[in-house]
Amino acid sequence: MERIPIAPRPNWQAEVEGLGLVWHTAEGKPYWNESAYYSFTAGEIDEIEGATAELQRLCLEAGQAIVDRNLFDRLGLPAWVVPFVRRAWNDEPPALFHGRFDLGYDGRNPPKLFEYNCDTPTALFEAAVVQWDWKEAVLPKRDQFNSLHEKLVAKWRDIAPSFLTRNIHFTHIDDEPGEDTITVTYLRDTALQAGLESTPILIDDVGWDSARHRFVDLDNRPIDVLFHLYPWEWLVNETFGPHIAESYDSMHWIEPIWKMLWSNKALLAILWEMFPDHPNLLPAFFEPRGGDYVRKPLLAREGANITVVQNGRTIAETGGDYGEEGFVYQQLFALPDFDGNRPVLGSWIVDGEPAGMGIREGGLVTGNTGRFVPHVFTSSR
Amino acid sequence: MKKNRFRLALVPAVSSAMLAFGCGQSQPAPPAASFSDSSPVCVDSQGRRVPDDRCRDRSPTFYHWYHSSHGGAFVPIGGSAGGRSFSHGSSSHPSSVTRGGFGSSAHSSGAGA
Numbered sequence: 409m410e411r412i413p414i415a416p417r418p419n420w421q422a423e424v425e426g427l428g429l430v431w432h433t434a435e436g437k438p439y440w441n442e443s444a445y446y447s448f449t450a451g452e453i454d455e456i457e458g459a460t461a462e463l464q465r466l467c468l469e470a471g472q473a474i475v476d477r478n479l480f481d482r483l484g485l486p487a488w489v490v491p492f493v494r495r496a497w498n499d500e501p502p503a504l505f506h507g508r509f510d511l512g513y514d515g516r517n518p519p520k521l522f523e524y525n526c527d528t529p530t531a532l533f534e535a536a537v538v539q540w541d542w543k544e545a546v547l548p549k550r551d552q553f554n555s556l557h558e559k560l561v562a563k564w565r566d567i568a569p570s571f572l573t574r575n576i577h578f579t580h581i582d583d584e585p586g587e588d589t590i591t592v593t594y595l596r597d598t599a600l601q602a603g604l605e606s607t608p609i610l611i612d613d614v615g616w617d618s619a620r621h622r623f624v625d626l627d628n629r630p631i632d633v634l635f636h637l638y639p640w641e642w643l644v645n646e647t648f649g650p651h652i653a654e655s656y657d658s659m660h661w662i663e664p665i666w667k668m669l670w671s672n673k674a675l676l677a678i679l680w681e682m683f684p685d686h687p688n689l690l691p692a693f694f695e696p697r698g699g700d701y702v703r704k705p706l707l708a709r710e711g712a713n714i715t716v717v718q719n720g721r722t723i724a725e726t727g728g729d730y731g732e733e734g735f736v737y738q739q740l741f742a743l744p745d746f747d748g749n750r751p752v753l754g755s756w757i758v759d760g761e762p763a764g765m766g767i768r769e770g771g772l773v774t775g776n777t778g779r780f781v782p783h784v785f786t787s788s789r
Numbered sequence: 790m791k792k793n794r795f796r797l798a799l800v801p802a803v804s805s806a807m808l809a810f811g812c813g814q815s816q817p818a819p820p821a822a823s824f825s826d827s828s829p830v831c832v833d834s835q836g837r838r839v840p841d842d843r844c845r846d847r848s849p850t851f852y853h854w855y856h857s858s859h860g861g862a863f864v865p866i867g868g869s870a871g872g873r874s875f876s877h878g879s880s881s882h883p884s885s886v887t888r889g890g891f892g893s894s895a896h897s898s899g900a901g902a
Contacts, residue, residue, distance in 0.1 A: 428800035430807050530901030537795055557795060581895040586807050588901055593803045600798065611900075612892035619885035628886055638891070638900050648890030671902070709902045 409448055409515030411746035411781075416442045417545065428594070429538050431585040440534065441779040442542055446751060446767055448785040452515055453553045453765075459519040459688045460755040460762040463509055466686070467524060470678050471497060471669045482694070483672045484706060484733045489644050489665070492656060496666040502567035503663045504560065505760045507670070508532075511753040514744040518687040519753065521679075522741070523704070527663060527671035528637050530587055531754055531780060532556070533594040535766030539782035550784035553765045557598065559758035564602030566759070571660060573632045575605045577625060580637040582610050592637050599635075611638045616651050622658055623651065633660040640668045641707050673706045677736045692738040700740035705730035711770075711778075716740065724771070751781065 417423055424432050424440050432440040448456075474480065475497050480490045507526025511519040536556035543552050568574070578596050580588040596606040607625060614631070615624040622630040636643070643649060644665075652665075669675065676692035683689060691697070696717075703715040705728075712728025718740060743750035754766040768778035 425804065425808060426801070428797070428804035430804045525902040528901045533800070537797070537800075541795075581892065581900050583900070586804070589807065590800060590804055591901065593799050594797070597797045597799045601796065606799075610892070611895065612889055614891050615886045615888045616890055617883065617886045619883065624886060628883060638895070639902070642894035642900070643891060646891050646893050651890070709900075 409446065409452055409513070409744070411444055411749060411751070412447055413444045414442070414546070423541075423545070424538055427538055427541055428590050429534060430590065431587045434585070437779075439779055440538065441769070441781050442546075444749070444781055445547070446781060446783040447550075448515075448553075448783065450785055450787055453785045456511070456513065456519055456753065456755055456765060457553065457762045459511065460509055460757065463521055463524070463688055464757055464760060464762075466679055466683055466689075467670055467675065470675060470682055471666070473682060474669055474678065479678065482678065483668065483674045485668060486644055488650070488653060489668065492653060493666050493668055496664040497669065501660055501664045502570040504563050504567075504758060506560070506563075506663070506756070506758045506763075508766075509755045509757070511755055512690075512741040512743055513751075513753050519755070520690050520741050521676070521688055522690075522738070522752065523673060524670050524675065525754075526757070527667045528639050528709075529756075530591050530637075531766050531768065532756075533591050534780050535754065535756060535764060536560070537594065539766065539780075542782045543784055547784050551787045552782075552784050556756055556758060556764040559761070559763045560595070560598040561601045563759045564599045564604055568602060568604055571633050574603070575607055576633045576635055576662075577607045577609055577631045578635045578637075579609050579611045579614060582612075588637050592635070595635060611636070614648070616648055621651075621654050623648075623655060631659055633662065635662040639707075639709070640665055640671070673704050673708070673736045674734075676704075676738055690739045690741055692736050694734070694736060696737045701737045702740055703735050703737055705735055706733045749781075752778070
């Protein structure tokens with residue numbers, strides 16, 4: 409694993425904007441950073457891919473344990489949600505079954521799980537499309553751990569017959585950077601290539617028809633299938649939340665409500681309880697156990713409300729609105745340091761299988777200001 | 790890992806629309822061209838406009854985003870955003886439909902992780 413500086417393409421902003429990456433710069437600094445790339449050996453990619461598959465297996469076992477042993481109180485879920493989570497877990501409704509494992513990896517030791525972003529994962533478009541386009545333009549003879557696009561199209565094609573409609577509604581917030589808008593638009597594109605149709609609707613515009621007991625779009629058409637880049641913990645706690653139960657039998661949610669089991673950081677402590685000393689896990693608990701650790705709210709997003717404690721002192725802390733729901737305490741992992749750049753691997757799952765990787769660099773905490781850096785690997789062993 | 794060339798249709802169109810309307814500048818980006826041209830205002834349970842901050846905070850919600858589907862006419866604080874409630878006021882819409890019950894937890898930076 410190496411970090412190799414390289415001259416950015418002179419017109420890189422126009423190149424990535426042409427693909428759709430309109431949020432390439434944040435606060436005057438590149439979010440898309442092609443002034444360097446990461447290079448891996450095929451063996452290292454095999455290790456990352458294998459760890460990703462293994463972590464998915466562990467998460468399946470942990471999810472089953474939560475359901476079987478009724479551990480929902482550890483996740484802080486509203487009581488009315490539990491029967492629907494349990495039912496969705498058992499029924500396995502059609503979904504993309506996708507997500508992003510955030511991993512610590514230094515090229516020498518096994519990858520370690522930081523968290524699983526599997527409800528509303530972003531950094532997808534840049535991983536699937538933009539870094540591949542960069543590789544083809546800059547290092548065409550190298551390879552890349554990236555089959556995201558094909559797997560997404562294939563999964564839409566696989567689940568399409570499950571629905572009574574060809575028309576999927578896609579919802580998200582009206583975000584200022586455009587990241588959510590384009591991420592969802594990209595997923596609409598992959599559905600389109602699978603032969604489906606799509607209707608976009610902002611989350612605020614989703615209507616509730618109390619006469620028909622259905623969620624409706626802006627034309628008051630019932631929504632049969634809804635892809636949502638909007639977290640389940642927000643959906644169930646908002647004004648329309650109870651209507652989810654009322655209309656549950658008449659619509660499909662992608663991803664399903666059981667994703668609340670995995671997007672909750674309580675999963676990290678449950679995994680460690682079930683698989684202590686697993687090489688791909690970091691010790692994690694529901695209370696501090698001493699040593700150096702990272703305190704994470706159960707439901708935080710984008711690196712919010714994270715506290716890093718080393719030698720008994722807080723050495724980094726991020727702000728935010730989370731924490732009332734409780735915390736987990738995960739052993740601090742020393743990210744590799746490439747001249748001050750600390751990479752976190754985002755290893756993707758689609759249809760339950762490893763599907764590619766994106767890398768973001770940050771400081772001690774990788775939040776939504778991290779820089780995305782492309783990667784390649786050497787095919788020969 | 791070899792793959793076919795991408796054949797994206799929607800992303801270039803939407804991103805171009807966002808750039809044309811100034812995404813990446815200091816002002817908030819308008820909705821992409823393919824989305825509703827509605828203009829949200831924050832209203833209380835009586836349909837009166839209140840400061841937008843009340844819809845953005847994460848406290849128990851008595852406030853809702855109201856989306857006008859009629860061009861987003863300016864509504865002063867305290868003014869009525871849509872008549873009786875935060876539901877759509879158009880006679881072409883069924884009176885049984887209400888909107889704005891999702892979205893109150895959102896942060897402007899996004900809902901992704």
